[in-house]
Amino acid sequence: MNILKVENLKKSYHDAGGKLEILKGIDLEINAGETVAITGQSGSGKSTLLHVLGMLDDYDSGSIIFNNEPIKVSDKKINKFRNSEIGFVFQFHYLLEDFTAEENIAMPAFIKNNDKNASKKAAQVLMKKLDIINRKDHYPNQLSGGEQQRVAFARAIINNPKIVFADEPTGNLDSEHSNELISLLIHLNKSFNQTFVIVTHNEDIAGKMDKHYHLENGKLSLINH
Amino acid sequence: MNKLVIFFLNKFLRSPRKEWLRVDSIFMVLGIIISVATLTISLTLFDGYTSAMKKIYFGVNSHIYFFNGKDAPINAKLQDKLEQFLSDQPEVYSFGKIISNQVMITSKGRVKAAFLRGIDPEVNPQPTTFKKFVKIGSYDIHENNKIVIGYKIAKELNVGINDTIKIISPINSKVTAFGMLPTSKSFIVSGFYKSGMHEYDSQYAFCNIQAASEYFNLADNVTMYEVKLKDDFIEKADYLAYVWSHKLDYDFQISSWLDFSGNLFALLELEKWVIFIILSFLVLIASFNVISAVSATIIEKKSELGIMRAFGASNKILRKILLVRIMIISFISILLGQALGYVLSFLISKQGFFQLKGEIYFIDKLYVSFQPFSWFIILSVSLLIVFVASLMPLRKIEKMQITNILRGAGK
Numbered sequence: 001m002n003i004l005k006v007e008n009l010k011k012s013y014h015d016a017g018g019k020l021e022i023l024k025g026i027d028l029e030i031n032a033g034e035t036v037a038i039t040g041q042s043g044s045g046k047s048t049l050l051h052v053l054g055m056l057d058d059y060d061s062g063s064i065i066f067n068n069e070p071i072k073v074s075d076k077k078i079n080k081f082r083n084s085e086i087g088f089v090f091q092f093h094y095l096l097e098d099f100t101a102e103e104n105i106a107m108p109a110f111i112k113n114n115d116k117n118a119s120k121k122a123a124q125v126l127m128k129k130l131d132i133i134n135r136k137d138h139y140p141n142q143l144s145g146g147e148q149q150r151v152a153f154a155r156a157i158i159n160n161p162k163i164v165f166a167d168e169p170t171g172n173l174d175s176e177h178s179n180e181l182i183s184l185l186i187h188l189n190k191s192f193n194q195t196f197v198i199v200t201h202n203e204d205i206a207g208k209m210d211k212h213y214h215l216e217n218g219k220l221s222l223i224n225h
Numbered sequence: 226m227n228k229l230v231i232f233f234l235n236k237f238l239r240s241p242r243k244e245w246l247r248v249d250s251i252f253m254v255l256g257i258i259i260s261v262a263t264l265t266i267s268l269t270l271f272d273g274y275t276s277a278m279k280k281i282y283f284g285v286n287s288h289i290y291f292f293n294g295k296d297a298p299i300n301a302k303l304q305d306k307l308e309q310f311l312s313d314q315p316e317v318y319s320f321g322k323i324i325s326n327q328v329m330i331t332s333k334g335r336v337k338a339a340f341l342r343g344i345d346p347e348v349n350p351q352p353t354t355f356k357k358f359v360k361i362g363s364y365d366i367h368e369n370n371k372i373v374i375g376y377k378i379a380k381e382l383n384v385g386i387n388d389t390i391k392i393i394s395p396i397n398s399k400v401t402a403f404g405m406l407p408t409s410k411s412f413i414v415s416g417f418y419k420s421g422m423h424e425y426d427s428q429y430a431f432c433n434i435q436a437a438s439e440y441f442n443l444a445d446n447v448t449m450y451e452v453k454l455k456d457d458f459i460e461k462a463d464y465l466a467y468v469w470s471h472k473l474d475y476d477f478q479i480s481s482w483l484d485f486s487g488n489l490f491a492l493l494e495l496e497k498w499v500i501f502i503i504l505s506f507l508v509l510i511a512s513f514n515v516i517s518a519v520s521a522t523i524i525e526k527k528s529e530l531g532i533m534r535a536f537g538a539s540n541k542i543l544r545k546i547l548l549v550r551i552m553i554i555s556f557i558s559i560l561l562g563q564a565l566g567y568v569l570s571f572l573i574s575k576q577g578f579f580q581l582k583g584e585i586y587f588i589d590k591l592y593v594s595f596q597p598f599s600w601f602i603i604l605s606v607s608l609l610i611v612f613v614a615s616l617m618p619l620r621k622i623e624k625m626q627i628t629n630i631l632r633g634a635g636k
Contacts, residue, residue: 051631057627079539081537082536083538090532090631094528094532094631096532096533098236098240099236107536108537110228110229111229111538112537114227
């Protein structure tokens with residue numbers, strides 16, 4: 001059963017040089033429990049595609065159907081959608097620097113249920129599973145790159161989203177930490193049947209995913225299935 | 226309040242990086258403190274001036290005065306009628322009869338125009354509290370030859386306690402071969418009073434009503450009655466005068482303190498609020514620092530705001546998080562500004578370097594008065610100005626594109 005269906009998605013930007021078409025008609029279907037990789041050259045529009053799919057940016061035309069319902073950034077329920085239906089992992093982690101690892105992970109849950117203690121408990125459960133519980137009171141600048149990325153993953157899945165988007169999650173990690181992170185991603189996929197869509201430059205990582213798409217000239221093509 | 230907002234506020238206040246000690250925050254806080262302190266000083270001194278004026282004014286004056294409606298002294302029959310009436314009025318605190326006329330006071334070859342006021346020192350409680358203004362000598366006018374004069378009169382005539390002064394008046398002048406001879410009477414000065422009000426200290430002399438009656442040859446007649454009202458009815462003096470006039474068959478011309486000095490106090494009140502409005506502009510100027518501090522915070526917290534929005538925090542909640550921070554800091558700053566204002570006002574009132582000119586400002590000293598209403602108005606208006614100033618930059622949050630923030634912050 002597909003949870004995300006994209007049809008003829010187009011996105012362009014306007015700058016001094018005129019209209020710049022980034023996505024020129026994307027068609028994509030993602031099923032529950034799948035891991036999907038999107039590769040492409042720098043500037044090909046991978047991050048733009050991910051941001052549009054994750055409802056962080058609007059699109060010009062086409063449609064995005066999530067769980068059989070069309071969705072747009074301008075929808076009134078968009079905040080609830082971002083909070084509960086999807087999770088996001090960014091290349092630069094973007095952890096809140098004044099908050100501990102536990103508080104960072106708990107934040108989406110706190111936004112959702114306005115209950116600090118329940119959110120912290122949920123965060124602790126995830127931290128134990130991801131083996132970072134001993135770092136719960138540490139601030140982001142006291143964590144290693146790998147630990148920061150684990151915190152970012154935990155934060156993305158704390159509200160049990162139907163799909164997690166990860167933008168170059170290994171972009172700032174060395175090969176050892178990259179492998180560790182991909183193992184974690186596959187572990188989360190197997191353990192929680194968590195759907196992942198990741199954007200990456202790394203063909204090896206892409207090869208480990210269930211589906212591998214390549215973005216070129218604003219069009220998406222399936223490499224393997 | 227939303228628990229998330231409280232959580233962020235708590236984090237902000239306890240942040241190890243002490244964000245509230247940033248330069249823009251410090252300038253914002255200083256701006257608010259200084260402007261609010263200035264506003265507080267002006268209002269406190271103005272309130273002090275007004276309440277001192279009222280205190281002194283009601284120390285030497287009563288609230289309602291009764292005169293004969295036919296431009297003549299009040300005779301014994303009318304006195305009985307009036308005293309019986311006033312004894313039955315629940316609004317009346319005390320009343321007393323007065324004989325008052327213009328006279329000349331002479332001593333050691335010097336002459337001074339003044340008002341001689343004969344009062345009954347046995348009335349208890351007295352309708353005026355001028356007794357407490359007697360700072361040198363004593364309030365002794367029980368004997369017919371004793372007099373209490375304003376300290377400025379004493380200064381001009383160069384007289385001391387127990388000196389003899391002579392009162393001269395053209396009323397009841399004797400016709401002699403040399404022309405009209407004004408009546409005169411000698412008094413021994415028993416005390417000087419200092420009310421602080423120039424007009425009184427330099428013009429009024431008080432003696433026993435019996436002595437005044439004999440001197441002006443008024444027999445049982447008196448010039449007027451003075452009535453002190455209970456505190457709750459002071460502001461209603463005008464209305465009471467109107468009602469009583471009717472109840473007393475218009476036998477008396479009744480004037481309240483509002484007829485004599487109502488305009489002065491109304492003007493003082495008006496001036497106070499004009500000054501308040503003008504000095505509120507200082508807070509408005511200080512609020513520019515609030516705008517820049519909030520703008521700087523938004524720019525600095527751009528990625529944090531972007532991430533929060535990516536995880537589903539609404540613009541409303543993000544605005545609230547920043548607004549509560551600013552309002553808490555501002556609230557504390559305003560309270561500090563008010564405290565500083567009160568301390569400085571107190572010090573200003575205690576200094577001897579600068580004093581008021583009594584001839585111009587009626588009183589010759591600066592006074593401080595803490596009025597809860599003024600305190601509340603300064604707090605409310607300052608908070609409102611800061612609140613409106615904060616809302617302007619906070620509107621930027623809605624216009625921020627998450628993707629632009631994330632791209633910019635990552636670089």
